[in-house]
Amino acid sequence: MFRTILLFLRRRPPIGFTDVGTLTLRVMPTDIDFAGHMNNGFYLSVMDLGRIDLLIRSGVWAKIRKAGISPVMANATITFRRSLQPWQRYTIESRMIGYDEKAVYCEQRMVVDGQIWAQSTQRARFVRRNGRPVPIAEVIQVSGIDISALPVAPWIERWAADVALPPARGEAPSEWA
Secondary structure (H helix, E strand, O other): OHHHHHHOOOOOOOOOOOOOOEEEEEEOOOHEEEOOOOOOOHHHHHHHHHHHHHHHOOOOHHHHHHEEEEEEEEEEEEEEEOOOOOOOOEEEEEEEEEEOOHHHHHHHHEEEOEEEEEEEEEEEEEOOOOOOOOOOHHHHHHHOOOOOOOOOOOHHHHHHHEEEEEOOOOOOOOOOO
């Protein structure tokens, strides 16, 4: 939460919604697990900061929040290549890579000295304060962004379909085959 608050207090140059956003951080002692490196769960947590930074700097954050809309993560897949060590500096690179009628897709990388150490693909939905989903067409209208140059790639469509769970209002029994 402390890093999130600092993110909102920082004044960084604006970027476009479809640009690559960068945010440089350091592995903190609270990020470390018993193996002595950044805990795998913290990667996705700090990647939140990269996405929020992209939304703030592109001007989208203020507009959607004013409209009572919030982004929520629907799906995420992460691949680890190397372990981040205590106090190590790294950069989170964040880029929107596609959209469909319900969601936007983002790729994020943890980069050290120009090399990818971890990479994640995510699908984010938008919801109102009451939890109801907001169609992407409305998010585009509210935020004034143009994402027409970001059609979703076929592999992303397959990935989203393969990892999907039933809708929240439907049944999703936990039955192991």
